[in-house]
Amino acid sequence: MNRVLVSIIIRTCQRPYILKRALESIVIQSYPEIQVVIVEDGNNESEKFIKENFSMLNICYVATGKKVGRAKAGNIGLELSEGVFLNFLDDDDMLFENHVQTLVETLKKVKNRAAYSIAEERRLKISNTTPNDYKIKGKSIRFKQPYNRMLLYTFNYIPIQSIMFHRSLYEQLGGFDEHLDALEDWDLWVRYSTKTDFCFVEKTTSCYHVPYEKKLKKRRAENLSEYRDAIYENFSNYEISLNIRDINKEMTYVIREYKNNGIIRYIRMFFRALFFGER
Numbered sequence: 001m002n003r004v005l006v007s008i009i010i011r012t013c014q015r016p017y018i019l020k021r022a023l024e025s026i027v028i029q030s031y032p033e034i035q036v037v038i039v040e041d042g043n044n045e046s047e048k049f050i051k052e053n054f055s056m057l058n059i060c061y062v063a064t065g066k067k068v069g070r071a072k073a074g075n076i077g078l079e080l081s082e083g084v085f086l087n088f089l090d091d092d093d094m095l096f097e098n099h100v101q102t103l104v105e106t107l108k109k110v111k112n113r114a115a116y117s118i119a120e121e122r123r124l125k126i127s128n129t130t131p132n133d134y135k136i137k138g139k140s141i142r143f144k145q146p147y148n149r150m151l152l153y154t155f156n157y158i159p160i161q162s163i164m165f166h167r168s169l170y171e172q173l174g175g176f177d178e179h180l181d182a183l184e185d186w187d188l189w190v191r192y193s194t195k196t197d198f199c200f201v202e203k204t205t206s207c208y209h210v211p212y213e214k215k216l217k218k219r220r221a222e223n224l225s226e227y228r229d230a231i232y233e234n235f236s237n238y239e240i241s242l243n244i245r246d247i248n249k250e251m252t253y254v255i256r257e258y259k260n261n262g263i264i265r266y267i268r269m270f271f272r273a274l275f276f277g278e279r
Contacts, residue, residue: 003031003032003033003104004033004083004084004085004104004108005033005034005035005082005083005084005085006031006033006034006035006083006084006085006086006087006100006104006164007034007035007036007037007081007082007083007085007086007087007167008026008034008035008036008037008087008088008089008095008100009037009039009074009077009078009081009086009087009088009089010022010023010036010037010038010039010077010088010089010090010091011039011041011070011073011074011077011088011090011091012038012039012040012041012046012091013040013041013042013091014040014042014043014045014046015046015091016045016046016049016050018091018092019038019046019049019050019091020049020053021092021094022089022090022091022092022093022094022095023036023050023053023054023057024094025089025094025095025096026057026089026095027054027056027057028097029095029097029099029100029101030097030098030100030101031100031101031104034057034058034083034100035058035059035060035081035082035083036057036058036059036060037059037060037077037080037081038050038059038060038061038062038077039062039063039064039073039074039076039077039080040061040062040063040064040073041064041067041068041069041070041072041073042063042064042065042066042067043063043065044063046061047061047063060080062076062080064076069178069181070176070180070181070182070184071175071176071177071178071179071180071181071184072176072178074088074175074176074184075175075176075178078170078175081167083167084166084167085103085104085107085164085165085166085167086164086165086166086167086170087100087103087161087163087164087165088160088161088163088185089160089161090160090161090208092208092209093159093160093161093206093207093208093209094161094206094207095161095205095206096204096205096206096207098203098205099117099205099206100164102117102201102203102205103115103116103117103163103164103201103205104164106199106201107164107166107199110199112196112197112198112199113165113166113168113169113192113195113196114163114164114165114166114169114189114192114196114198114199115163115164115165115198115199115200115201116147116158116162116163116164116198116199116200116201117162117200117201117202117203117204117205117206118141118143118144118162118201118202118203118204118205119141119143119159119161119162119204119205119206119207119208120139120140120141120204120206120207120208121139121140121141121142121207121208121209121210122136122138122139122207122208122209122210123136123137123138123139123209123210123211124136124137124209124210124211125137126211139207141204143157143158143159144202145157145200146200146253147197147198147199147200148250148253148254149193149240149242149250150250150251150254151254152189152190152193153190153235156183156185156186156189158185158186158189158198159206159208160185160208161206161208162205162206162208163189163198165192169192169195169196172195173191173192173194173195174191175188176188177234179230180227180230180231181227182226182227183227183228183231186231187231187234187235190234190235190238191234191238193240194238194239194240
């Protein structure tokens with residue numbers, strides 16, 4: 001069987017006890033042709049741990065030495081990637097066993113250069129004394145959203161690990177905006193959407209984690225809100241060509257969803273994004 005290489009790019013920052021979960025989720029993937037690119041922002045604290053525990057993976061590891069930030073670390077990972085298809089994975093998130101295979105099979109069948117699936121949200125309560133000690137306080141599916149440009153331009157319903165894209169998008173449009181240290185993934189999806197539609201796969205293939213405690217949620221929201229103006233400024237520079245039929249299709253969907261689900265749903269989504277930083 002002709003299998004293409006997939007590069008999974010992980011940014012981490014001196015916390016191997018958390019990175020462990022992400023790497024374990026790659027070990028169990030049903031799809032075998034995977035390159036794991038790990039970029040450690042700062043010193044190489046995780047290097048020994050990775051070599052001792054995950055030698056079974058095809059890993060390209062690099063530490064930046066000095067702190068460079070999330071976006072720069074992600075771009076270093078993109079530069080080191082060799083795969084035909086690329087997928088980010090934050091070090092505190094996980095892929096389910098079928099994630100890579102599901103999205104690869106989808107992208108091979110369609111003309112779209114990006115595909116995303118459903119992600120489960122898990123709310124974690126982390127121990128104050130032991131960072132790797134946590135309890136899952138709740139699980140839910142926050143987004144089960146078919147692709148729609150107009151909605152994507154309004155809020156990010158695509159968690160970073162849930163989307164896989166063809167490297168030609170990166171080669172054509174570049175990687176993360178290095179001025180951003182939050183919401184950089186949303187900015188990237190909007191930029192990529194100017195050149196391709198995304199294919200929605202209605203399967204749950206990954207999970208991401210958010211804080212359970214209100215204080216941590218508030219801090220996260222404040223961090224995200226700091227970059228919203230910069231994001232909207234970027235959006236003003238992105239151009240897309242849509243004909244009347246495309247606009248009609250996009251807006252018909254939005255209007256239909258509004259009628260079927262009511263305005264309350266969209267108000268809730270807006271305020272969750274605005275005040276709680278929820279994706």
